[in-house]
Amino acid sequence: MSFISYVIRGISLGSVYSIIALGYTMVYGIAKMLNFAHGDVIMIGGFIIFTIMSTMGLNPLIAVIVAIILCTLLGITIERIAYKPLRKAPSLAVLITAIGVSYFLQNFALLIFGADTKSFTSVINVPDLKLAGGNLTIAGETLVTIPLCIIIMIALTTFVKKSKTGRGMVAVSEDRDAAILMGVNVNRTIAITFAIGSALAAVASALMFSSYPSLSSASGAMPGIKAFVAAVFGGIGSIPGAMIGGILLGIIEILGRAYISSQLADAIVFFVLILVLLIKPTGILGKQIQEKV
């Protein structure tokens, strides 16, 4: 019974990773850059929710909505100020800038919210589900996280497949020049991508800190890196890949924690990244990099 409960917890954690991984993978696909500040947007989202709920005492739903709006604006602002001027710069310059933005956000949070770890109050008020005569307990957070993750995936896939903006995104990610010739505004498309990724980061922060309530300026870094591993695992640039990679990574982490060693759980996650890069560098659903002449 405990195995099943570990797997369910793994899927729940993995759902959060996959929502974060979507931000990485979409930005990579469309702007061809790794936004290492993505994890820190989650941390900022956590502090926004914490401030509104615990300091101002408002309703959790309002807190989450405000966090989504502010994180979306933050994502667009980061892109506009830090990345847009580097559109034609070498990719290494953009990567270093992303790391710089990450440190900036962490230290900004340290300055504003202080160094002490905050205890996040769950935004999810759903009772735990007891199954099999009380032998199997599923947390209320899990009951919300998994369906929400599925809804987000379906909505996002539909948006990308069916809407004009979504088609423009696919076009830009595949062939930027050809997309420009069709009349697609690349800067606007990249800004929309950052907006979507950052809004999802805010949702992820609400879910993640509700299950793992310790919140500090460094809290976004580790889940951010793990979601990046998930994106690479699934095949960076692929939306279903982010989902599969995230969930597998969550299960591996929780099972590793339960059966191997809780200290080594993170090491196991990164070992998986190394294995994936060695065996299938393009990830599970990664596209073959193949030029047809």
Add this chain to the structure above:
Amino acid sequence: MAMLEVKDLQVYYGVIQAIKGVSFKVNEGEVIALIGANGAGKTTILHTVTGLIPAKTGEVIYEGIDLLKIPAHKIVSHGIAHVPEGRHVFSQLTVYENLLMGAYTRSDKSEIEETIENVYKRFPRLKERKGQYAGTLSGGEQQMLAMGRALMSKPKIVLMDEPSMGLSPILVEEVFDIIESIRKSGTTVLLVEQNAKKALSIADRAYVLETGNIVLEGDAAKLLNDESVKKAYLGE
């Protein structure tokens, strides 16, 4: 007045000058051929006209506006479509979705569907394969799709970059028949080709480019019989 006039265009790649002061005109209803060897600058000129590459100096006047002053993604809505060298269809989108991308700047859905039907009439193969991913099409079909996609914006002028490249002789004939029919429907064509013989036989006028300069210009029929053109480009 010319529909499209390029005046003293100079383009650099870093410190290397690719286009060294090129001027030419395209009148409405004409098929104009730009011919020349590999590396002469033909593709660079088309890319500069549609804004993918910035120019150092010069003007590209189209219906009274300087195209060099407007952002690349806004050019197609002025009635200029570009069929790029190597087709550049979106392989992860279906044939139908590729055609929709061609109409990206248009908004009336029923009019767009009507244009798609017209494109299907012109290219029946595309209709047969409308649900297929463009990456799975043959080279010839991809060329047809690239041309169909360009027509989706209802252009007044189409720039075509090496449409016959890499195609079998039968398909080359088909491509030139299509260019002929595009002209007949009233659309102006600026054609870049290495297949100089075919290009000159279809064009009204032509310009011969050599390492970034126009070295010859005139009626296509005359150039077809010009001794130096014959020797350098027609392999006779």
